[in-house]
Amino acid sequence: MERFAKSLSSAIRNHYVLLTKWFEKDGQIMSIYKPEDFSDIIVEKISEEKLGQLQKTLVKPYSLLNSYLFRFRVFETEKSGYFFFDIHHGIFDGGSLKVFLNNIINAYNNKPMQKCYYHDLLLEREAFLDTPLYDMAKIYF
Secondary structure (H helix, E strand, O other), X not given: OHHHHHHHHHHHHHOHHHHEEEEEEOOEEEEXXXXXXXXXXXXXXXXXXXXXXXXXXXXXXXXXXXXXXEEEEEEEOOOOEEEEXXXXXXXXXXXXXXXXXXXXXXXXXXXXOOOOOHHHHHHHHHHHOOOHHHHHHHHHO
């Protein structure tokens, strides 16, 4: 379970959108990449009975501003290991989940993880905003 938790933390650090927070500035919702706020996933050792009680409280509404939009927890009981995750749909879809789960597996097996292109796409978008083509598209649309 310790190896799994370490692999999970590595995959989270590789998937930049998970370490992004939304905030409000001048009436607009903005995002900021905040990896320094992330703490590695730890294995929580609890009893099966306590896990059964805890399961009812794991899923809860998100505070959309100033917090990460995911929850991951790893539990180890006297019988087994358990992985809980809850990811807000605003940052993940089915394709993202598949890449993320494959990255956990790759990290666990000491293989390279798929590169995250999130920042590359943002940089491309910002560069496009300063082009004549963008100005023409803005007028047209």
